[in-house]
Amino acid sequence: MIASLHPILLFFAGALLLWVLPLRGRQALILLVPAAAFATITQLPHGTFYGYELFGFDLTLLRVDKLSKAFGYIFTINAFACFLFALHLKNRYEHTAALAYIGAALGAVFAGDLISLYLFWEVMAITSTFLVLARKTQRAYGAAFRYVMVHIFGGLCLLAGILLQVNATGSVAFDGFSLEGLPTYLILIGFLVNAAAPPMNAWLSDAYPEATVTGGVIMTAYTTKTAVYTLIRGFAGCEILMFVGCTMAVYGIIWAILENDMRRILAYSIMNQVGFMICGIGIGTAMALNGAVSHAFAHIIYKALLWMSAGAVLYLTGKSKCTDLGGLYKTMPLTMIFGTIGALAISSFPFLSGYTTKPMIIYAGVNEGLFWVWLILEIASAGVFLHAGIKFPYFVFFAKDNGLRPGEPPKHMLVAMAFLSFVCIFIGVYPQPLYDILPFGAVDYHAYTFEHTLNQFQLLMFSALAFFMLLPLLKRTETISIDTDWFYRKGGKLFYFGCDKIFNGINDFAARVFGQTVPSQLTRFFSDPSRNVQKYLVQMAAEATGDDSQVKRRNKEIDHRTKAQAYPIGGGVFLAVIFLAIMSILYFI
Amino acid sequence: MDSENKKPEVWTWFDHPQNIKRLKIGFYIVLALLVIPDFFMHKHSLFSSVEAWPGFYAFFGFVACVVIILVSKLLGFALKEREDYYDR
Numbered sequence: 025m026i027a028s029l030h031p032i033l034l035f036f037a038g039a040l041l042l043w044v045l046p047l048r049g050r051q052a053l054i055l056l057v058p059a060a061a062f063a064t065i066t067q068l069p070h071g072t073f074y075g076y077e078l079f080g081f082d083l084t085l086l087r088v089d090k091l092s093k094a095f096g097y098i099f100t101i102n103a104f105a106c107f108l109f110a111l112h113l114k115n116r117y118e119h120t121a122a123l124a125y126i127g128a129a130l131g132a133v134f135a136g137d138l139i140s141l142y143l144f145w146e147v148m149a150i151t152s153t154f155l156v157l158a159r160k161t162q163r164a165y166g167a168a169f170r171y172v173m174v175h176i177f178g179g180l181c182l183l184a185g186i187l188l189q190v191n192a193t194g195s196v197a198f199d200g201f202s203l204e205g206l207p208t209y210l211i212l213i214g215f216l217v218n219a220a221a222p223p224m225n226a227w228l229s230d231a232y233p234e235a236t237v238t239g240g241v242i243m244t245a246y247t248t249k250t251a252v253y254t255l256i257r258g259f260a261g262c263e264i265l266m267f268v269g270c271t272m273a274v275y276g277i278i279w280a281i282l283e284n285d286m287r288r289i290l291a292y293s294i295m296n297q298v299g300f301m302i303c304g305i306g307i308g309t310a311m312a313l314n315g316a317v318s319h320a321f322a323h324i325i326y327k328a329l330l331w332m333s334a335g336a337v338l339y340l341t342g343k344s345k346c347t348d349l350g351g352l353y354k355t356m357p358l359t360m361i362f363g364t365i366g367a368l369a370i371s372s373f374p375f376l377s378g379y380t381t382k383p384m385i386i387y388a389g390v391n392e393g394l395f396w397v398w399l400i401l402e403i404a405s406a407g408v409f410l411h412a413g414i415k416f417p418y419f420v421f422f423a424k425d426n427g428l429r430p431g432e433p434p435k436h437m438l439v440a441m442a443f444l445s446f447v448c449i450f451i452g453v454y455p456q457p458l459y460d461i462l463p464f465g466a467v468d469y470h471a472y473t474f475e476h477t478l479n480q481f482q483l484l485m486f487s488a489l490a491f492f493m494l495l496p497l498l499k500r501t502e503t504i505s506i507d508t509d510w511f512y513r514k515g516g517k518l519f520y521f522g523c524d525k526i527f528n529g530i531n532d533f534a535a536r537v538f539g540q541t542v543p544s545q546l547t548r549f550f551s552d553p554s555r556n557v558q559k560y561l562v563q564m565a566a567e568a569t570g571d572d573s574q575v576k577r578r579n580k581e582i583d584h585r586t587k588a589q590a591y592p593i594g595g596g597v598f599l600a601v602i603f604l605a606i607m608s609i610l611y612f613i
Numbered sequence: 614m615d616s617e618n619k620k621p622e623v624w625t626w627f628d629h630p631q632n633i634k635r636l637k638i639g640f641y642i643v644l645a646l647l648v649i650p651d652f653f654m655h656k657h658s659l660f661s662s663v664e665a666w667p668g669f670y671a672f673f674g675f676v677a678c679v680v681i682i683l684v685s686k687l688l689g690f691a692l693k694e695r696e697d698y699y700d701r
Contacts, residue, residue, distance in 0.1 A: 277681060277685075278681065278684065278685040278688060279685075281681065281682065281685040282685055282688065282689050282692060282693060353625075353627070354625055390659050390660075395660050398659065398660065402673065402677070403677040403680075403681070406673070406674045406677040406678050406681070407677065407678065407681045409678075410678050410681060410682070422627070474654075475654070475656060475657065478647065478650060478651075478670075479670040480670075481647050482647050482648065482651075482668065482670040482671040482674060483670045483671070483673060483674035484674065485643060485644055485647055485671075485674075486644065486670075486671040486672070486674040486675040486678075487674045487675065487677070487678045488640075489640075489644060489675060490674070490675050490678035490679050490682065491678065491682075494678075494679065494682045497682055497683075497686050498682065501693065502695075502696055503693040503694060503695060503696065504693070504694055504695075504696050504698060504699075505689070505692045505693055505694070506691075506692045506693075506694055506698075507692075513699050514699075
């Protein structure tokens with residue numbers, strides 16, 4: 025039964041329509057599609073629709089409940105802002121990939137069963153790769169290749185898990201799993217690869233910064249947050265996720281502090297923020313899950329905003345390393361202000377969006393008496409301000425003036441950033457509309473008590489103090505930092521080198537022996553077999569008796585006889601006799 | 614001022630060393646103002662009474678960041694490589 029329009033149809037239809045429309049039409053289309061999809065999602069009634077049958081299973085493409093709707097809203101709102109930011113792009117290729125990618129992400133969120141989920145999961149991996157490829161640099165090609173390989177690995181884990189799960193239970197239902205046995209572990213690994221959990225985390229900081237200016241902005245929202253959605257749906261309350269989340273929160277900070285490339289700093293801070301969400305999923309209470317959903321919502325907005333400000337800088341200066349940037353506040357004041365709003369929002373500065381969402385997760389942990397979770401997440405909260413809240417704006421827009429005078433980006437970029445800045449402030453000041461769409465019951469959390477706000481200000485401002493006091497230690501260097509991609513980048517090279525040495529060595533040896541040595545000896549032997557056999561026998565006899573005085577004379581005789589052809593039989597017959605003799609001996613043994 | 618730069622040099626508020634000094638003093642005043650209320654109010658603690666001490670979160674934030682910076686600095690010795698590390 026078809027109750028209403030499936031929002032992904034708009035995206036996939038839009039991706040096709042792009043190829044027949046002129047520029048103006050395309051610009052209208054990419055804004056209309058997410059707006060229409062958002063409107064569609066607001067009207068979706070709860071329930072499951074778009075059933076179909078595949079491999080004998082009843083599958084559903086559209087499962088609507090509060091959880092899928094919440095992610096549907098934020099995915100489409102963010103898509104609108106991202107396409108507004110990317111309005112200047114003339115080529116169809118990137119927009120097509122982006123529309124299909126976002127459509128697939130929505131498809132995964134609304135998928136009602138494991139098989140549909142898997143199909144959209146893979147479409148997401150493939151379409152997003154094109155956003156990296158579109159950068160058209162050698163580094164981007166390399167990063168895109170590694171990106172798609174890691175996602176194929178994750179996808180295969182997920183597929184294997186799903187198949188085993190279906191085989192074991194006979195059901196394709198995608199609901200809460202209890203983590204036991206190989207199938208659910210494989211599914212969890214598949215999800216965690218997309219969430220950029222260590223050790224499969226390096227694809228994010230490897231590929232996103234190599235994507236195009238606009239592609240990077242779009243990618244930040246969907247892959248990791250779809251994974252967060254699937255983890256909420258499938259593994260809420262799964263304790264191991266608390267450890268994974270805490271690890272990610274700290275890991276992201278440390279690597280972000282080491283990093284020099286501004287977009288790579290922001291990529292690591294995605295990992296850090298997703299860590300908070302995954303930790304919330306691990307805690308698993310209604311408040312923690314609401315915290316994870318609301319934090320995903322707020323995170324998508326301010327992260328896109330941060331990537332837009334970084335993207336605008338990259339677009340205008342062509343540079344993304346902190347060592348090349350600095351002093352941009354002089355000619356890009358608006359971009360600086362928007363970027364700083366994003367940076368403060370991610371640090372959960374009071375009156376901005378992070379503050380009304382992230383502490384909910386920490387508070388939920390406190391309610392459960394989880395001391396270590398509280399400790400690590402508070403440390404990570406201070407660390408966020410350090411690496412994303414101050415480091416990013418400070419080194420890009422202030423710090424040392426490198427003489428870059430780019431000016432402000434095009435108007436549509438500024439409008440997109442202003443829109444997202446507004447949403448950051450709106451959620452920060454008035455979070456109730458966001459709390460109302462949260463799926464796990466009414467929100468009993470009050471961000472703005474005097475004490476809590478004061479504590480947060482203390483935490484953040486003294487983090488800032490630490491930053492400025494230890495600034496000499498944070499000086500940027502023209503380096504990259506080794507991450508877990510080392511294993512497949514250097515490991516891959518080592519494997520290649522090893523295979524090269526071993527197999528090409530065998531090949532060379534075989535070519536030498538069977539291509540040169542053996543044939544040449546055989547040729548020499550068969551050039552005159554009867555003479556050679558006789559000489560060989562003479563040599564053997566001489567060695568056996570230890571008397572080689574006769575060898576020279578005998579050889580001379582043999583040469584003479586051969587030259588004169590003084591044999592009763594030809595060489596061929598001689599050989600045939602010898603072979604027959606050998607064969608008969610072998611036969612009788 | 615860099616004289617090589619042909620474009621008109623943008624001379625802003627931040628370029629005056631005097632203003633940076635003012636900014637610093639303002640920053641310290643803000644820090645002090647944030648801690649002072651702690652002495653006059655009852656603070657709740659979540660796990661331990663230490664949290665109720667005045668300026669606990671200020672101290673916590675500062676120490677956490679110093680530790681994070683030092684740890685990443687140390688890790689940096691092992692993890693930082695030249696930019697062409699993977700191309701070699």
